[in-house]
Amino acid sequence: MWRTVLRRAAFPASVAALYLVLACLRPGQAAHALRSSGHTLAQLAIPLCIALTVMFVLNLFVRPAHISRFLGKGAGLRGIALSSAAGILSMGPIYAWYPLLKDLREKGASAFHLANFLGNRAVKPFLLPVMVFYFGWAFTVVLNVLIVLGALATAAGVSLVVRTNRAV
Numbered sequence: 001m002w003r004t005v006l007r008r009a010a011f012p013a014s015v016a017a018l019y020l021v022l023a024c025l026r027p028g029q030a031a032h033a034l035r036s037s038g039h040t041l042a043q044l045a046i047p048l049c050i051a052l053t054v055m056f057v058l059n060l061f062v063r064p065a066h067i068s069r070f071l072g073k074g075a076g077l078r079g080i081a082l083s084s085a086a087g088i089l090s091m092g093p094i095y096a097w098y099p100l101l102k103d104l105r106e107k108g109a110s111a112f113h114l115a116n117f118l119g120n121r122a123v124k125p126f127l128l129p130v131m132v133f134y135f136g137w138a139f140t141v142v143l144n145v146l147i148v149l150g151a152l153a154t155a156a157g158v159s160l161v162v163r164t165n166r167a168v
Contacts, residue, residue, distance in 0.1 A: 047092030071109035083113040087120030112159035119151025
């Protein structure tokens with residue numbers, strides 16, 4: 001038990017030690033670094049809270065059987081549409097979604113659907129009007145269709161590799 005606690009505390013403790021050393025050697029740079037870290041933490045707070053809230057609600061109401069049915073290996077076109085739409089509509093930094101996706105995977109979501117979600121995050125509906133303004137309709141439509149198709153191809157590749165590695 002203590003070994004696990006020490007292992008989890010090693011990184012934060014080493015970062016704190018580096019800040020202390022930097023504060024002793026160069027107080028101005030240490031203050032700037034600390035402000036930058038605080039700014040990054042502030043930017044992460046809302047997306048992480050949203051992802052953790054979604055995870056909480058999923059854990060309350062959604063059972064692994066539901067996840068397997070909608071995002072599992074046999075989900076079919078409905079699962080593809082759901083993971084694509086969720087990826088397109090998701091907002092915030094990608095790393096804020098990682099805990100939720102890990103939770104979904106543990107509940108039975110397939111590697112294909114998780115990779116499809118991540119690939120479709122490149123399509124941003126709220127930026128489409130700006131893209132049309134700068135690049136035109138043809139460019140915008142072709143690019144976004146290719147992004148969705150690329151996400152599907154990437155998801156298929158990830159699914160094959162993950163399936164192959166698990167068999168080993």
